[in-house]
Amino acid sequence: MPELPEVEAVRTGLEHLILGKTIQAVTVRWPRIVSPQEVAVFCDALRGQTFRKIDRRGKYLLFSLDTVGILSHLRMEGKYTYHPTQAEPHKHAHVLFHFTDGSELWYEDVRKFGRMNCFPLEQLYQAPNLAKLGPEPLPEVFTLAEFSQGLQKASKAIKPLLLDQKLVTGLGNIYVDESLFAAKIHPETAANALTQAEVKRLRLAIIEVLAKAVAAGGTTIRSYLNALGEAGNFQQNLNVYGQTGKPCPRCQTPIVKLKVAQRGTHICPHCQKRKGA
């Protein structure tokens, strides 16, 4: 599942492939991908536009063209594939960008969870979905003071709180589990029950885990295998995610899988003790 590091890998991969390319036509084969926009509106807005810049905010991709912008979220299994010449679209290719030089960019998504919308260029960075996001997981903007304050105000479990992108953006199920393991915090701990020392550890863990994953080009598992940016090899550094039954790298206790807020969750039961027990 693309989280911040994977989206960043896709961004850099796309930069090399489509910057400077001009859209001749767009085909939308599954209308819900561009909802709530009308397919015709989406396609008409993009015709004749050239890709000029690709940014990332959290797990969103922001494409700047001449006068319009595209905001794209890959959700679970979305990916972009590049085709040097025209080809018969694959079963799960839902949006096709046909370029004037004959090449194509496809948006593929087996589960059809991803979304893509276009905006007037000057509104792209002010899109409503982006306004809800917390800071990027970087030390300069993801400050201890604000993080600590946000945690104090919430009584819900730390894991789902980190997944909702408001206190910090970019974490998904993999990196949340890895960060909580690194900080030795049980995922069901109430956010406002964390000690100041734990909050400090957690912030640094999030920053470090995501930075390392970005440097590794992301994690390559399951459906992400053939996505753009597939060179990722952070899976070699996973300590708990998908490691059920394997020994904890710190204490050798077998990693356990549980369910927290409807999400599969991996912990070391020795390193990540539940509070108040």
Place this chain on the structure above:
DNA sequence: ATTAATCCCTGGAGGC
């Protein structure tokens, strides 16, 4: 107001 549950989707895995 915050928090929890539901929904969207498909393919792969496991049971029998």
Place this chain on the structure above:
DNA sequence: TGCCTCCAGGGATTAA
């Protein structure tokens, strides 16, 4: 082999 059920899960939406 084939059919059934369950599972994976980000984030918008709805309910409590």
